[in-house]
Every structure is written in structure tokens, then in C-alpha cells.
Amino acid sequence: MKTNVTILSAGALLVLLVLAIFAGCTGTAPGENETPGATTTTPASGAGVVKIATTTSLENTGLLAELERVYEGENVVDLQFIAQGTGQALDTARRGDVDLVLVHAPALEEEFVDEGYGINPRCIAYNFFIIVGPESDPAGIEGMDPVEAFKTLYIAGTNNTPGVAFVSRGDNSGTHVQEKTLWGEAGYDYDKDILTAGAWYVDAGKGMGDTLILADEKKAYTLTDEGTYLSFKDRLALVPVIEEGTELMNRYSAIAVNPEKHPGTNAKGAVDFINWLVSDEGKELVGDFGTAEFGKPLFIPLYAPECTEPPFNCTCAEPVPVPA
Amino acid sequence: MVNGSPIIEGFIEAINLIITLNPQVVEITIRSLYVSLTATFFAALIALPTGALIYFYEFRGKHAVVSTLQTLYALPTVIVGLVMFLLLSNIGPFGFLRLLYTPGGMIATQTVLIIPLLMGLTVSALSGIDRDKRYTITALGASRFQTVTTIIAEARFAVMSGVLLGFGRAISEVGTVMIVGGNIRGATRVLTTAIALNTSMANYSMSIALGIILLAVALGVNIALSLVQRR
Numbered sequence: 001m002k003t004n005v006t007i008l009s010a011g012a013l014l015v016l017l018v019l020a021i022f023a024g025c026t027g028t029a030p031g032e033n034e035t036p037g038a039t040t041t042t043p044a045s046g047a048g049v050v051k052i053a054t055t056t057s058l059e060n061t062g063l064l065a066e067l068e069r070v071y072e073g074e075n076v077v078d079l080q081f082i083a084q085g086t087g088q089a090l091d092t093a094r095r096g097d098v099d100l101v102l103v104h105a106p107a108l109e110e111e112f113v114d115e116g117y118g119i120n121p122r123c124i125a126y127n128f129f130i131i132v133g134p135e136s137d138p139a140g141i142e143g144m145d146p147v148e149a150f151k152t153l154y155i156a157g158t159n160n161t162p163g164v165a166f167v168s169r170g171d172n173s174g175t176h177v178q179e180k181t182l183w184g185e186a187g188y189d190y191d192k193d194i195l196t197a198g199a200w201y202v203d204a205g206k207g208m209g210d211t212l213i214l215a216d217e218k219k220a221y222t223l224t225d226e227g228t229y230l231s232f233k234d235r236l237a238l239v240p241v242i243e244e245g246t247e248l249m250n251r252y253s254a255i256a257v258n259p260e261k262h263p264g265t266n267a268k269g270a271v272d273f274i275n276w277l278v279s280d281e282g283k284e285l286v287g288d289f290g291t292a293e294f295g296k297p298l299f300i301p302l303y304a305p306e307c308t309e310p311p312f313n314c315t316c317a318e319p320v321p322v323p324a
Numbered sequence: 325m326v327n328g329s330p331i332i333e334g335f336i337e338a339i340n341l342i343i344t345l346n347p348q349v350v351e352i353t354i355r356s357l358y359v360s361l362t363a364t365f366f367a368a369l370i371a372l373p374t375g376a377l378i379y380f381y382e383f384r385g386k387h388a389v390v391s392t393l394q395t396l397y398a399l400p401t402v403i404v405g406l407v408m409f410l411l412l413s414n415i416g417p418f419g420f421l422r423l424l425y426t427p428g429g430m431i432a433t434q435t436v437l438i439i440p441l442l443m444g445l446t447v448s449a450l451s452g453i454d455r456d457k458r459y460t461i462t463a464l465g466a467s468r469f470q471t472v473t474t475i476i477a478e479a480r481f482a483v484m485s486g487v488l489l490g491f492g493r494a495i496s497e498v499g500t501v502m503i504v505g506g507n508i509r510g511a512t513r514v515l516t517t518a519i520a521l522n523t524s525m526a527n528y529s530m531s532i533a534l535g536i537i538l539l540a541v542a543l544g545v546n547i548a549l550s551l552v553q554r555r
Contacts (some may be wrong), residue, residue, distance in 0.1 A: 051425060051508075060525050065509065082425055082506035083521075096414035099425050210524040235330075235526045262414060264422060 056207030059083035085173025096262025104174035123314035133221035138163035157200035165220035170203035227298035360495035364433035376447025396440030405500035429545030445486030
């Protein structure tokens with residue numbers, strides 16, 4: 001009689017499997033949970049999906065979820081964010097696996113556009129990188145300018161000053177690129193001097209949130225974007241050590257993937273979303289984000305003509321022409 | 325929360341998230357089950373007949389095939405992820421399917437991941453049938469077809485446990501679904517990748533809640549497994 005039980009359970013499993021397949025075929029992707037008020041239309045797969053490769057610093061703040069909620073509420077479209085680092089996100093876009101990127105490493109962005117993979121770059125907002133570290137500040141860098149601070153950190157680290165450690169993203173993300181630039185400005189060769197600098201330099205290979213948690217556990221210094229730090233602040237014992245300096249400006253841009261390079265991409269969906277981001281509505285949303293929760297906005301939207309001037313030097317106002 | 329006990333607080337909050345059927349938790353759980361059940365189904369569809377063929381037919385290099393399959397049980401998931409990523413990416417040979425960063429791509433990847441396991445376990449399940457039994461069946465005058473069907477019927481429980489093991493491996497792995505799925509909210513985020521993300525966002529209660537569910541699924545599979553094995 002026990003056999004009957006097993007046959008029954010086997011049958012039940014089979015039925016479940018078949019149901020699962022049918023659920024898949026009818027295209028009802030499991031639970032598209034939207035907050036009440038937002039339309040719950042699930043666009044037909046393919047046509048209405050916009051895939052965006054972006055940075056972990058944007059994802060970890062929660063801004064992307066908010067943008068998605070509002071934008072999907074107003075438009076019949078499915079925004080899909082893939083959080084990587086800026087370097088990886090741009091590579092994903094080069095392969096044509098996404099429709100646009102939201103990134104923050106101006107030098108890498110320029111390369112991406114010059115190679116012909118990216119078109120119509122628009123800067124959206126900025127905030128600042130900050131150097132955070134343990135409150136005791138064992139390297140004594142508080143109040144220094146960022147380049148000076150990096151020099152001091154290197155000297156303290158290589159001299160094995162107790163308690164001095166630095167955690168690097170190590171993932172070619174925008175924040176990591178910024179860190180490498182700072183080491184360069186401080187007079188060090190990143191590959192030769194820094195990567196071999198010793199145990200005080202910790203190469204995490206992780207996203208921004210993970211890196212902050214790691215630095216917190218190790219009581220180490222790290223470079224972070226202000227937005228992610230603010231959204232993690234209550235879980236960290238780390239304090240901002242340096243928050244001043246134009247070297248620390250952190251600009252976010254949206255760039256569409258060139259449909260001539262990758263005809264399969266959703267060029268119109270990408271342009272529509274970029275145009276929404278540069279619209280007043282998009283910018284206000286970005287600019288308000290975090291005010292209620294953290295007491296200050298996490299991002300400062302860019303407006304013309306400010307954005308066309310140094311240190312920004314980018315296009316932020318003109319909408320992108322919509323492809324036919 | 326730095327000074328509180330994030331583990332206990334997180335645990336209480338996690339229980340709360342599960343009891344109140346938090347929509348995000350439910351959504352991710354359903355997607356996880358959907359992806360892995362579908363993958364297990366397709367893998368079984370391919371692997372069980374192939375495994376039976378390997379067992380019933382004598383051919384040169386049969387030993388090598390069987391040991392290769394057994395080696396592939398331990399196929400590192402990130403390598404499967406990497407290979408499937410390269411195949412499914414827009415620049416890869418199957419890029420035109422545009423399956424990268426979709427649940428379909430994840431199903432395909434998990435299917436590939438567990439096929440060797442299912443195939444190998446099918447072969448050993450069939451081999452596990454007593455040789456004497458096999459001779460008896462033949463001696464009783466069964467035709468070749470009858471012999472095959474009888475042996476398969478005898479081995480069905482062992483095969484079932486193989487399928488359950490495959491499902492367990494599919495639903496609990498994180499490497500391939502992270503690489504191929506991209507962990508997109510509302511599209512390709514499953515239990516394992518959601519746990520990784522929420523931990524990196526210091527949302528420990530969400531991680532714990534999803535972890536409890538994943539454990540419960542694993543436990544369910546185990547119970548089913550022991551039921552099947554006990555017959």
C-alpha cells in the first residue's frame with residue numbers, strides 16, 4: 001500500500017511540473033508585484049521590456065526600485081535593472097545584452113561612446129564620493145584633501161601602522177575607477193604600487209553595499225558614493241572622514257546602446273526612458289529620493305546650463321530624438 | 325542596529341515576513357519553484373530516456389561515458405553559468421534567442437546543469453536492479469521489450485530520487501542564475517540570488533526569511549526523497 005503513496009506523490013509532482021510549464025507558456029511571469037495604484041499590466045514579453053545595465057551603488061540605495069515603480073506606473077513597459085559595476089555594465093552593453101546603461105565613470109563612458117557602442121549620453125545627477133573610515137581615524141587623515149589623504153594612507157599602510165586598512169571595490173566599477181584615479185593623482189602606479197602594497201590593501205571584488213559592510217567589519221577605510229553610504233549609515237559604525245574636494249565629484253549618466261551595432265536592442269524603449277529621466281519629472285524624482293528617509297537627498301539632479309560647464313561638461317537637458 | 329542583535333531581530337522580522345505572506349517573498353519563492361521545477365522537468369525529459377539507452381545498449385566506451393557522467397555530478401555551477409552566458413549572450417551562437425537575463429535562459433542553464441546528474445543516477449538506478457531479478461525476468465520468457473519495461477518499473481523509485489536530487493541542486497544553486505539571470509527584480513530574481521543581494525544590502529531579515537523558505541524547500545525534497553526510498 002505504501003507504493004500507492006509514492007505513485008500518488010510522483011503523480012502530484014508531475015502535475016505540478018506540467019502546471020508550471022503552462023504557467024510559463026501563458027506568459028504570466030510569476031507575481032509582478034506593484035504597489036497599489038500602479039498599473040499591473042504585464043507587457044508581452046520582448047516588446048515592452050527595457051533592460052538596463054547599471055551600478056550596484058544605484059541599486060543598493062533603492063533609487064532604481066523607486067524609478068521603476070513610478071515609470072512602470074505611467075507607461076506600459078517592464079524596466080529590468082541588472083546591477084553590475086560600471087565597467088561590467090558597459091561590457092554588457094557592448095555585447096548588446098541590454099538596451100541602455102546607467103553608469104558613473106566619465107572616462108569609461110567616453111570610451112564607450114567613442115567606440116560607437118553608446119549613443120546619446122545624458123547626464124542625470126551627481127553626488128560626491130566620500131572617504132569613510134573608523135571613528136578613531138588611525139591614519140589621521142581627517143580634513144585632508146582627498147589626494148593628500150590617499151598619500152597618507154599609503155604611507156601609513158605600508159609602514160604597518162596598527163589599525164590602518166583600506167578596502168577597495170576591486171571590480172572595475174565607477175567607484176573603483178575613481179579610486180584608481182585618486183591613487184594615480186597621489187603619484188602611485190595602481191598595478192605596481194597599490195595592488196602589491198600589502199595586507200592593509202584589501203581587494204574585495206564586491207558591490208558597494210558588500211564593500212561597506214566588509215570595511216565596517218574590518219574597521220577599515222573605503223571610498224564610497226555618498227548615496228550608498230547614507231542608505232547604509234544606520235547599520236555601520238564607519239564615519240565620513242573626508243567629504244570635500246572636487247576630485248570626489250560623482251556624476252551619473254544614461255547612455256543608449258547603438259541600435260546600428262546591435263539591431264536586436266529595444267532602441268525606442270531606451271530613448272523613452274532616457275527622455276523621462278532628463279524630463280523635469282524624472283529629475284525631481286531623483287532629486288527628492290531619500291529626503292524623507294535620510295534627511296537629505298542622495299542625488300542632486302543636473303540642470304542646464306550648469307551641467308554644460310566644468311566640472312560636469314555634459315548634456316543634461318535636450319531630449320534624445322525618438323527613433324522611428 | 326549596530327548595537328542591537330541583528331540576528332534575533334532579523335529572525336523575528338523574517339518570521340513576520342513569511343506569516344504575512346510578504347508579496348516580494350511570495351513572488352521570489354514562486355519564481356524560484358517555477359524555474360527549477362521547469363528545468364527539472366526538461367532535464368528529466370532528456371536525461372531519463374538517454375540514461376536508459378546508455379544502460380540497455382552495449383557500445384564501445386560505455387564505461388568512459390558513465391564515469392564522465394559521474395564526474396560531471398560535481399560540475400562547478402559557475403562554469404556552467406559562464407559557458408551558458410557565453411552561448412546565450414547576444415554575441416554568442418544562441419544570442420538571437422535573446423535568452424540572456426530572462427527566466428527562459430535560467431531554465432535552460434539549470435537544465436544543462438542537472439542533466440548529467442539525472443542521466444548518471446538513472447544509469448545507476450537501473451544498474452541497481454538485482455541481476456538475478458533480471459535473469460528471472462528473462463527466464464520467465466519475457467520479450468526484450470517486456471524485460472526493459474519491467475526493469476524500468478522496478479527502478480522507478482531510484483529514478484525518482486535522482487530527479488528529486490536534481491531539483492534540489494537546481495533550486496539551491498546561486499552561481500549560474502546570478503550570471504545568466506542577472507538577478508533582475510521582478511523578472512529573474514530567485515531565492516538564492518535574492519539572499520545574496522539582500523545580504524549585501526544589509527537587509528538581513530529579508531535574507532533570513534528567504535533562507536528559511538529555501539531550507540523548507542530542501543527539507544521538503546528530503547522528506548519526499550526518504551518517502552520514495554522507503555516505498
